[in-house]
Amino acid sequence: MKFSYFLPTKLSFGFGTLGTLGSEAKALGASRALVVTDKVMVSTGIAQRATESLGIAFDVFDGVEAEPRIEVAQAVADRARSAKYDLVVGVGGGSSMDMAKVAAGFATNEGPARSFVGNNLFSKKPLPSIMVPTTAGTGAELTVTSMVTVEGHKQWINSQLLLPSVAVVDPDLTMSMPQGVTAATGMDALCHNTEAYLSSLASPITDSAALEGVRLIVQNLEKAFDSGGDRMARESMSLGALMGGIALQAKMVYGHSIGYTIATRFRLAHGVSCGLPLPYIISNYAVACAPKMKKLAEAYGVPPDDDPAELGRAVAEKARGIAEHLKIPTTLKELGVAESDLPTLAEECLEMYPRPNSPLVFDRRSMSEFYRRMWEGNLEG
Numbered sequence: 288m289k290f291s292y293f294l295p296t297k298l299s300f301g302f303g304t305l306g307t308l309g310s311e312a313k314a315l316g317a318s319r320a321l322v323v324t325d326k327v328m329v330s331t332g333i334a335q336r337a338t339e340s341l342g343i344a345f346d347v348f349d350g351v352e353a354e355p356r357i358e359v360a361q362a363v364a365d366r367a368r369s370a371k372y373d374l375v376v377g378v379g380g381g382s383s384m385d386m387a388k389v390a391a392g393f394a395t396n397e398g399p400a401r402s403f404v405g406n407n408l409f410s411k412k413p414l415p416s417i418m419v420p421t422t423a424g425t426g427a428e429l430t431v432t433s434m435v436t437v438e439g440h441k442q443w444i445n446s447q448l449l450l451p452s453v454a455v456v457d458p459d460l461t462m463s464m465p466q467g468v469t470a471a472t473g474m475d476a477l478c479h480n481t482e483a484y485l486s487s488l489a490s491p492i493t494d495s496a497a498l499e500g501v502r503l504i505v506q507n508l509e510k511a512f513d514s515g516g517d518r519m520a521r522e523s524m525s526l527g528a529l530m531g532g533i534a535l536q537a538k539m540v541y542g543h544s545i546g547y548t549i550a551t552r553f554r555l556a557h558g559v560s561c562g563l564p565l566p567y568i569i570s571n572y573a574v575a576c577a578p579k580m581k582k583l584a585e586a587y588g589v590p591p592d593d594d595p596a597e598l599g600r601a602v603a604e605k606a607r608g609i610a611e612h613l614k615i616p617t618t619l620k621e622l623g624v625a626e627s628d629l630p631t632l633a634e635e636c637l638e639m640y641p642r643p644n645s646p647l648v649f650d651r652r653s654m655s656e657f658y659r660r661m662w663e664g665n666l667e668g
């Protein structure tokens with residue numbers, strides 16, 4: 288067995304940890320912060336709660352949009368370079384945290400935002416950064432990746448240098464999340480834990496996190512969706528999402544790739560776009576990942592079965608049941624995908640978002656067939 292794991296981010300988890308933001312900023316030697324967030328965080332007062340706790344000089348960039356375009360990343364870059372900041376604080380969901388991570392990099396590295404799209408294109412050390420997630424799902428507070436939409440396609444700015452200095456995960460900030468956001472972000476977290484577990488880059492560290500993350504989410508996502516005020520469920524969801532962030536270093540398999548091909552076309556929240564393929568991923572990967580299925584089934588609360596294909600179908604049914612409970616579409620047909628578009632989507636998936644770490648290898652034909660199953664709602668592996 289061989290693996291490496293690198294996570295330099297300090298984690299601070301629990302109700303009330305938002306109050307530690309000031310001491311974390313001080314510990315980083317910061318005196319002037321750029322707070323990167325969105326207008327919802329400002330209007331709901333969450334951004335203000337964060338800045339009050341920060342206790343140092345700050346400016347706010349509140350222009351982050353959902354699924355940010357590269358133009359937004361450029362606006363963030365301009366702002367980050369407009370004054371002498373020594374800290375970036377991201378407050379919000381995955382989009383705000385992704386833009387905060389790139390802001391920290393753009394502040395110390397010259398060049399247009401577009402020139403950083405790809406892998407490891409920052410040469411100078413970014414500013415220190417603190418991430419404050421307000422949803423329970425994306426795990427962006429612990430990842431090297433910032434997603435950007437470039438000419439309608441999902442792309443990424445990846446750099447190990449962008450890993451945040453601190454993540455302050457306070458479940459209290461998730462208490463007021465609307466049902467739809469709870470559903471989409473919670474499903475994203477379930478995908479992170481499940482896909483990372485199925486990845487051939489999984490390690491004992493990512494597996495431990497992923498299985499615990501699946502268990503927490505399966506037991507609590509529907510509760511958090513039904514009763515947003517359930518503090519225990521919210522806390523478990525924040526922890527499950529954090530586990531997903533830790534597991535994400537094993538990388539995603541084709542569920543997220545498929546999600547990217549439908550997200551912008553159908554204007555879907557990220558968690559909805561990757562939640563739709565999840566049950567099909569589980570049932571189709573079950574045989575290729577046979578030795579791992581027993582523990583995955585256990586985490587999903589599914590009774591044991593010696594036949595990995597049967598077990599895969601049962602776990603997939605369980606995942607589909609959760610999606611249905613959350614009112615997340617479970618077939619491509621229901622989404623409005625034309626049958627004639629399936630081969631194009633399959634080709635885009637393989638060409639733009641390949642997964643060399645997928646234990647299940649697809650070619651054009653098998654990926655087209657896979658899209659057809661998702662169109663029809665066929666969970667057969």
Ligand SMILES: [Fe+2]
Pocket residue numbers: 425475478479543557561
């Ligand atoms: Fe995701």
